[in-house]
Each structure stands twice: as C-alpha cells, then as structure tokens.
Amino acid sequence: MAPGIPRTLRYQGGALVLLDQRRLPAHREEVRCTTAAEVAAAIRDMAVRGAPAIGVAAAYGIVLAAEEAAAEPNPSASALLARVASAVETLARARPTAVNLSNALERMRGAAAEAAAEGADADEIVRRLEAAAAALEAFEIDASRTMGRLGADLLGGRGRLLVHCNAGALATVERGTALAVVYEQFERGHLEMVYVDETRPRLQGARLTAFELAESGIPHALFVDSLAATLMHRGQVDAVLVGADRIAANGDVANKVGTYALAVACAHHRIPLIVVAPTTTVDLGCPDGAAIPIEDRDRAEVVGSGADNSAPPATPVLNPAFDVTPANLVHALVTERGVARPLTQATLAGVLARSPE
C-alpha cells in the first residue's frame, strides 16, 4: 500500500468492508456489505470502483452469497451452487465494461463447481471460495508491485508524468496500476511532477488521485481535462500513464472516458501513452474494441443535481463512462507478465503466454 492511503476493501468475518470512494477525500467512511446484492449495489453506485478492485469485491460478494446459503439448515452443495449462480448473475450486471468483474465471477463459479464435483459439502465449498477470493486479492497485490517495477524500468529517467482518472491504490487492492508505476518512479528518485487531470464527470482525478498523491507526499498539480494537450504542447509531459477496464485480443483498450483524447494528443506530440493493467483485464473473447460493451451512465453525473450551476434540466446528455483507444495509439502495455511494445495482437498473445514475472 502507498503510505497514508486507506485500504480500498477488506473481507472480515462475513462482511466485505469497502472504503466509500464517493465520499473521499472529505470523508473517510466505510460501506459494510453482508450480501452479494449489497456488493453489487456498491459496485454499481461506485462506492468501490477501478477494474481490479471491483473484480476482487465481486469475488468476495460470491463468498458472502455462499456463506448465507451455508448458514441455512441442512445446506446442500447443490443449493449452495444455485445461490452462487444467482449471485454471479446479480454481480455481473453491476457494471458492464471492466472485464475483471466477469473474469473474477467466472473464476469463483469455477472454484465452486470444482469443489462440488470433488464431493465437497457446503462448508467446504465456502472455504474453497474464500481461498479463491483471497488468491485473487493476492494476485492483484503481486501484480501491482510487478507492474510498478516494469513500468518504471520502461520509463527510465522520465519524470514528468500525466495520469487520468484513478488507477491507484483506491482502484485496486495495492498500489494500483498506472499509479503503481508513479509510486515506483518516485521511490527511484526519478519523479519530478505528476500532472493529474480532474476526470469529469465523476472527478476521480481530483477527488482520488490528488488525494492519494498528497497522502504519499508526491508532487502533483490538478487541472481540467481539456488542458492536457496544452501541457504536452508546452513540453511539460514526458509520458502519459493510464489503467484499463478491458483490453481486446487485438490490443484495443477500453478505459475511462477521456483516454482516447489523451491518446490522440500523445500521438500528435510524440509522447508515449503507456497502459498499465494486469492480465486479468485482457478479454480474448473480444476480438477488438468495437466488441467491448461501453456503459452509459446517468445524465445526472454530467448535469448535476439540477442545482444552480448546471445545464437546463431538459438538456440531452451523452455520458458513456468509457472510450476505446486503438492499440496503435498505445506505446506499450505493462502487465504483471511483462511489457507488450508495440501493442499488437501478437505481442499481447506473447505476454499472455509467459509465466508471471
């Protein structure tokens, strides 16, 4: 964990406790989920967000569903499996774009089915599911550290980094993806400045990334999203680092809305755009970016609550939460298994075929 950053989530005794990211940085409050439906609501409403974090949260949501089933009188393995299947459906609907969510659910469903096939009783299936969720959490922690190291190796002496949204400790269960590289670069003494765009509409850059960097004592400056290209034009940016919510087989990257605009500006100014994401974010079932489902969110995120400082109440709004960046605009993809550079179908497949670093 980065110093000073509260834990994004922790599982303890029949509850998943989430740091409520909607309330940061002004308030450090927790949301306590004891059912899969509560975890699904927390993901949908973005109490927890960030592709790796929602994957791990969903895994613990399955554990909660299994525990509930196992606590009933004379629980059968098959009743428990049905409960798990129902929770998988509920959680999968919470948010469509980040594939970590469905990957985690698939892994949990598989762990339950495998245990049942081996003749495990309900309590044993719950134990196996707890172990599977903990293993996913441990994987993401390891992946975060490795990506930080590989990303910093790639950057070398580049010290002026621009980041988008929050791909840090709050988006994951450790130091993050893109921000893991920033933390590592800071520890290596190479960091000069982190340029943090505010990331409309939900301001994850302003509320979460600026908060994380301040807690860690890392120099940073905040600005509106539309200034990023001008900072590049002025020669103030050495590299742009972003996370990802889903990476297609050909390397196209879905990430927070605004990533594509940064990619275009990077291409214009010949600045490397580096995507940092664990292999759990890759979806070989999507041939390319056009196949990635993009979540449209509520208009209220853009126009506000109808208070004074907003658009007229009836204004039509476009609010996709994500956009797709073609692989050819990505300088490199940093995963826990290595770096794909340039990012193509072949280099991505090559990285996936490796053992973890």
Add this chain to the structure above:
Amino acid sequence: MAPGIPRTLRYQGGALVLLDQRRLPAHREEVRCTTAAEVAAAIRDMAVRGAPAIGVAAAYGIVLAAEEAAAEPNPSASALLARVASAVETLARARPTAVNLSNALERMRGAAAEAAAEGADADEIVRRLEAAAAALEAFEIDASRTMGRLGADLLGGRGRLLVHCNAGALATVERGTALAVVYEQFERGHLEMVYVDETRPRLQGARLTAFELAESGIPHALFVDSLAATLMHRGQVDAVLVGADRIAANGDVANKVGTYALAVACAHHRIPLIVVAPTTTVDLGCPDGAAIPIEDRDRAEVVGSGADNSAPPATPVLNPAFDVTPANLVHALVTERGVARPLTQATLAGVLARSPE
C-alpha cells in the same frame, strides 16, 4: 438576436444593465452598473463574458465614467479626459486575454481625445463617447450577422457541428460568433445536431450554450469535454466551430482552454476546425501566440468551494483560462470581412485589408 435569448447587455440612462451570466440558466437576473469600476468588476467576475461582449461592456463603462465627470459642477474637458484615462486603466486590468477589451478601450480613448481636440465641452464629449460605444455595439451586431452567413457558406451541407464554450448570443450583443454560424445553418435547414461540450471549469457550454440552443429549438447534446475526440473518432462530427479571444498577426488563436485539444483531435481525424471572430479580435501587436497574455484564474474554479465533491483543500491547481492554437491547425478563420483559408499571416492580412462584407 436568437429567439428566446435574453439580451446580454443594454445601456440605458446612465446605467449598463447586464444579464448575469453566472446565474444562468437557473436564474435570469440583471446586474446594474453605474460606474466604470462596477463594469470592471462585472467583467472580472464574469457576470459578462465573451470577447465581443466584454469589449462593448467596457466601452459603455467609459461612457459611465465620462457621465460621472460631466455631472460634477463646472466640468472641464481636461478633467473628463483624466477620468476617462483612469477608467481605461481600471477596465483594461479586468481581464487580460481578450483583445476586444483593450481594442474597445483604445477606440473610446481616441474618441474622447479627438472630441477634446476639436474643442468639444464635457457634455459634447459624453455624447461622442455614447455614439462611439453605440457604434461598436452596432458593428458587432452587423459582424455577427455577416459571420453567420459566411460561416454557413463555408460549411455547405455539413450539419453535425461541435462547439466549445459559449460563442453565442450571450458572448456578444447579437447571435454570437461560432453560434451565429450554427443559427444560420439551422435556418438554412442544414443542421442535424450540435454537439456541446460542457467546457470546464466554468461550464459555459452546459450553462450557456445548451441554454441558448434549447431556447432556439436547435437539436443538441451535452457531454464532458474529454468525449469530443471520441465523437470525432466515431464519425459523428462534420466540423468544429469556436470563437476567439485574441488572434495574433501570424494567425495563432487564443481561445477558451480546451480549444487546442479540439484542434489536435480535428487534425488527427481530418475534421475542419473553423474559428469565427470579428476583426476586432485580431491583435497585430502580437506577432504570434507566444506573445498573447494568458489569464490564470482562481483555483476555486477547478476545485470548487471545498465542498464534499472536490479535491483535497491543499491541492496545487493549474487554471489558465485560455490556450493557444497554432494557425496551421485552423482550417479557416471567418471574420465579418471575409474568410482566411488557410489561416496564415498573409491570408489574415489580406482579410484585414478588405472592406467589411
């Protein structure tokens, strides 16, 4: 005026009455200025904004200063000129980037000096200043209509237009600059959709442009600034129209922050970026964009008032109100004297040498 849009400003009997643009669209309130200092404060605090509108407002600010001097016992022409000079200084400091402000003030100072040189008394100088301010207002009204026509001619059948900030009726004293073209294109039956970015940090797109277009019954959709490049990538945008706050002799354009990012995205997608501005926005005293002063505004515009939904209170903030787009990224400049395409030092000089259309 576009239908349904309240007047940006009107001068009546010793007062300049401004529609308070900070309160739109929720409230239609007026600010009544009876001194040059009040006009300067209204410009600085953005009760009135938009390069042509602040030029005209400043001109009437000079009229108010002259009237005040002329109302004193035994007013002398020289005392009045001194009061005008002082008001010019006060108003010139209100906002640095839009050259319309200093151009208007220079014109007013010249009108007063010329009248005094011809032996006019204080009352006569006031009358001349009123006439000069009214002439500037009339010029901007004519210019708006002409730019609308020339811009629509340039667009031809292009009907899906993206606009930034507010360069409409509220930014001027008539139909605007970029939005004058939109209104004209709508009346010609060519308009399909206006894509309106919200324009952080002050949301002029959301609060003012969406309001104007709704009042005029023009189809539009609002979205966060960082989505614009993706709309271009999807093939939904035929042209981008923006206003300008200052245009250097070589054609470099200072305009609301975010314009440069749009220009880069236009270049990448081969979509024309069309700048629409009267010749009063050209500053031949600036050889290029690097010479244009860029106003840095208060951090509170970006981080809010310290309420829940904002960055940590101590976050360092970059908040330039404008950026500079190099002339070579501009497809064409539309002025009331004609179109400079491509936009170069030579084509700009050629347009300036023409008579008004």
